[in-house]
Amino acid sequence: MMTPEDQLDALILRYLDGALDENARRELETRLRDGAVAERLAVLASDQMELRRLLKSTAVAEDVARFARAPGKQFPARLSKTQARKRRWVAIGALAAATVLLVAAMFWAFRPGLRLEEGLVSVAGVETSRLREGERFSVVGDRPAVLRLGDGSRVQLEVGSEGVAHGRANGTRQLFELKHGAGRFKVEKGMGIFRVETPSGKVTVLGTEFDVKLQPGASKGEDNMNGKAALTLVVAVVVGSVQVDWSGDSVKLSAGQKQAFAAEGRDLAEDGRTGKSVAERAGDAEAKQGEKMAIMGVPKELNDKVLVESFDGKTYEVLNQAGDPAREITEVPNIVFLEATLVKKEQNGITVQVDRHGFSGSPWTEATRKLAAQYRYDEKKKAMGVMTIVAVPRFKGPKLILDSLDGKSYEVVLTESARGIARLDKGPLYLEVTLAKKQEDGGTVKLGMFGDSPMNEEAEQLEVKYLNEIIALKEAAGQPFLDIYRERVLERVRKAGEAKAGEEKAGEHKKEGRAE
Amino acid sequence: VTETTFIQHLLKCRSVHEAMLLALVGDAHAADDLYQQAALVMTRKREEIPEDCQFRPWSRKVIVNVVRDYRKQMARQRLSLLDEQSLERIAGAFEKLDETILDARREALRRCLSKMDAPQRKLLHDRYEDNRSIQELAAEASRSRGAVETMLYRLRQALITCVERTLGTGGAR
Numbered sequence: 177m178m179t180p181e182d183q184l185d186a187l188i189l190r191y192l193d194g195a196l197d198e199n200a201r202r203e204l205e206t207r208l209r210d211g212a213v214a215e216r217l218a219v220l221a222s223d224q225m226e227l228r229r230l231l232k233s234t235a236v237a238e239d240v241a242r243f244a245r246a247p248g249k250q251f252p253a254r255l256s257k258t259q260a261r262k263r264r265w266v267a268i269g270a271l272a273a274a275t276v277l278l279v280a281a282m283f284w285a286f287r288p289g290l291r292l293e294e295g296l297v298s299v300a301g302v303e304t305s306r307l308r309e310g311e312r313f314s315v316v317g318d319r320p321a322v323l324r325l326g327d328g329s330r331v332q333l334e335v336g337s338e339g340v341a342h343g344r345a346n347g348t349r350q351l352f353e354l355k356h357g358a359g360r361f362k363v364e365k366g367m368g369i370f371r372v373e374t375p376s377g378k379v380t381v382l383g384t385e386f387d388v389k390l391q392p393g394a395s396k397g398e399d400n401m402n403g404k405a406a407l408t409l410v411v412a413v414v415v416g417s418v419q420v421d422w423s424g425d426s427v428k429l430s431a432g433q434k435q436a437f438a439a440e441g442r443d444l445a446e447d448g449r450t451g452k453s454v455a456e457r458a459g460d461a462e463a464k465q466g467e468k469m470a471i472m473g474v475p476k477e478l479n480d481k482v483l484v485e486s487f488d489g490k491t492y493e494v495l496n497q498a499g500d501p502a503r504e505i506t507e508v509p510n511i512v513f514l515e516a517t518l519v520k521k522e523q524n525g526i527t528v529q530v531d532r533h534g535f536s537g538s539p540w541t542e543a544t545r546k547l548a549a550q551y552r553y554d555e556k557k558k559a560m561g562v563m564t565i566v567a568v569p570r571f572k573g574p575k576l577i578l579d580s581l582d583g584k585s586y587e588v589v590l591t592e593s594a595r596g597i598a599r600l601d602k603g604p605l606y607l608e609v610t611l612a613k614k615q616e617d618g619g620t621v622k623l624g625m626f627g628d629s630p631m632n633e634e635a636e637q638l639e640v641k642y643l644n645e646i647i648a649l650k651e652a653a654g655q656p657f658l659d660i661y662r663e664r665v666l667e668r669v670r671k672a673g674e675a676k677a678g679e680e681k682a683g684e685h686k687k688e689g690r691a692e
Numbered sequence: 693v694t695e696t697t698f699i700q701h702l703l704k705c706r707s708v709h710e711a712m713l714l715a716l717v718g719d720a721h722a723a724d725d726l727y728q729q730a731a732l733v734m735t736r737k738r739e740e741i742p743e744d745c746q747f748r749p750w751s752r753k754v755i756v757n758v759v760r761d762y763r764k765q766m767a768r769q770r771l772s773l774l775d776e777q778s779l780e781r782i783a784g785a786f787e788k789l790d791e792t793i794l795d796a797r798r799e800a801l802r803r804c805l806s807k808m809d810a811p812q813r814k815l816l817h818d819r820y821e822d823n824r825s826i827q828e829l830a831a832e833a834s835r836s837r838g839a840v841e842t843m844l845y846r847l848r849q850a851l852i853t854c855v856e857r858t859l860g861t862g863g864a865r
Contacts, residue, residue: 182849185849185852186845186849189845189848189849190845191718192714192715192718192720193844194718194719194720195826195841196718198772201772201774204774204778205774205775205777205778208774208777208778208781208782209777209781211781211784211785214778214781214782214784214785215785215788215789217715217782217785218711218712218715218782218785218786218788218789219789219794219797220852221711221712221714221715222707222708222711222789222794222797223797223801223851223852223855224711224714224720224820225707225710225711225714226707226797226798226801227801227805227816227820227851228720228820228821229707230801230802230805231805231813231816231817231820231821232821568728568732570725570728570729571725572725579728579729579732581732581736583736644695644698644699644735645732645735645736647699648698648699648702648731648735649728649731649732649735651699651702651703652702652703652706652727652728652731653728
């Protein structure tokens with residue numbers, strides 16, 4: 177039988193769980209007239225928040241993860257008193273044996289080094305659930321494999337993926353070689369470099385979460401002769417940022433960004449027929465059929481076609497690799513950069529097939545950067561209404577809202593890349609947006625580039641302006657502002673202060689000159 | 693209030709602010725979102741804090757105002773929160789909470805949670821940390837929604853009893 181105190185607790189717990197119906201809510205309101213009930217509610221709400229924090233802590237989360245893998249024990253059992261008595265003696269007998277097993281299991285579970293947590297792998301053609309560093313393995317079975325690496329980082333590899341976990345090697349704290357397939361890497365924060373090496377490039381990270389995928393790329397003569405297909409490296413960053421070294425180039429990707437890179441030394445940007453690089457052809461629309469070119473322009477959909485009005489004055493019809501209209505490029509709100517192959521050139525238009533495009537509208541290769549400089553990308557963006565804001569994202573039902581630090585709120589037109597924000601933590605983001613509908617206190621915006629660090633000069637200036645707010649919000653969202661980064665920003669603050677002081681001094685001199 | 697002091701206050705009070713929001717709106721998801729909003733408002737208004745003003749009462753007023761705005765939005769969607777008097781009483785109750793007792797409860801809760809077995813912790817984890825719905829948990833465990841609700845309630849009640857026994861406050865409410 178429940179005591180009145182238990183009944184009150186039950187009512188409060190249901191309320192905190194969001195499970196009260198209208199009548200129960202009224203009952204709670206009536207009972208809250210008693211100050212002691214309000215205090216009890218305050219205490220139990222504090223307990224509930226603390227419980228969430230404790231459940232989030234590594235020890236409990238790992239314990240839960242281990243249990244989740246054990247089959248047949250998914251729901252807490254409740255024993256009757258009689259059942260419990262009957263089982264007690266059996267349990268005591270089993271306890272001794274279990275203790276021995278437990279010690280062995282704990283020794284196994286907590287040993288440092290590589291561990292296969294889920295799924296099945298095959299080493300030298302033999303299926304196994306144990307892996308050693310340096311062994312080449314492939315993921316077999318019907319579900320992804322989850323590996324815990326020596327530094328606590330985790331990698332989830334798709335079935336068919338092949339790789340080698342090297343552990344501490346080549347000056348890294350953890351080196352993972354992905355030879356084939358795809359994986360999501362959740363990297364533990366810590367000292368040292370975490371690196372993923374693939375045949376198409378290297379991804380270097382420090383405390384982040386990202387996807388790496390190797391997919392068959394365009395055929396190359398040399399590859400075909402060797403019976404191998406070139407692999408395109410696709411990197412998508414979920415949290416933090418990574419550096420991708422590929423083909424002698426280096427690109428930094430931030431949270432929400434995704435980009436494809438061709439095989440190392442076999443850049444897709446190189447034209448197979450003429451050997452002329454796309455970089456050399458940047459801005460040149462005189463390519464011949466089958467040749468590669470770079471395009472910078474504004475995408476739009478018209479009569480079921482995707483067109484790009486290029487800044488070289490021409491309009492291109494853009495197809496994707498499947499030969500369909502490349503609708504994915506229209507997600508970019510204003511200016512898009514493409515590397516493409518010319519399919520046909522007729523009097524009434526030029527058709528190209530897109531090889532790669534900047535995921536969030538940014539130039540990312542020598543060729544596209546050359547176009548960006550040639551056509552003054554930053555000025556064009558501004559002229560087209562692209563603005564930079566620092567804002568905290570939140571979901572209001574299905575709507576994505578950005579609360580900008582300048583006091584305005586914007587609703588975001590939802591696209592696949594915009595949904596990427598949902599995977600980020602709730603800290604402040606730097607975003608390039610275009611107003612689709614203006615309102616007094618904000619409006620509706622289309623999203624361009626975004627990330628948790630500034631992506632352009634304007635964003636850097638905003639970071640200086642709102643530095644304290646950004647630090648506070650990042651801390652509040654559990655994203656401590658790294659000291660090294662803080663120093664970099666403070667350096668910019670100092671320089672901005674010096675520049676301002678210089679301007680003021682120059683103004684005073686001018687004034688004095690006029691007075692004399 | 694200097695900027696550094698403001699940030700220190702904001703971080704120190706985070707758990708109380710979050711608990712207060714949960715108590716005021718009775719919805720963990722909404723409380724999370726509202727905390728972000730409240731922190732943003734506080735950050736924007738930090739220069740308005742008078743020098744002799746105490747941060748806690750000021751920040752709690754900000755939180756109550758954020759919740760009032762939220763209530764208006766909910767009312768437009770014909771969803772109701774607790775009435776105005778209840779909000780004020782709950783906010784008032786947080787003013788009276790003794791930090792020392794809350795700290796002791798936190799420590800006791802940690803110990804009590806560690807005494808639970810793995811299936812019990814997993815259920816709590818799935819519900820309160822992963823924010824999974826009762827319906828989803830029931831489907832996964834092939835149980836009825838009522839069974840999962842009851843089990844969760846029993847686990848929470850067991851934790852409360854354990855905490856209060858540990859602190860020697862059982863029954864003294």
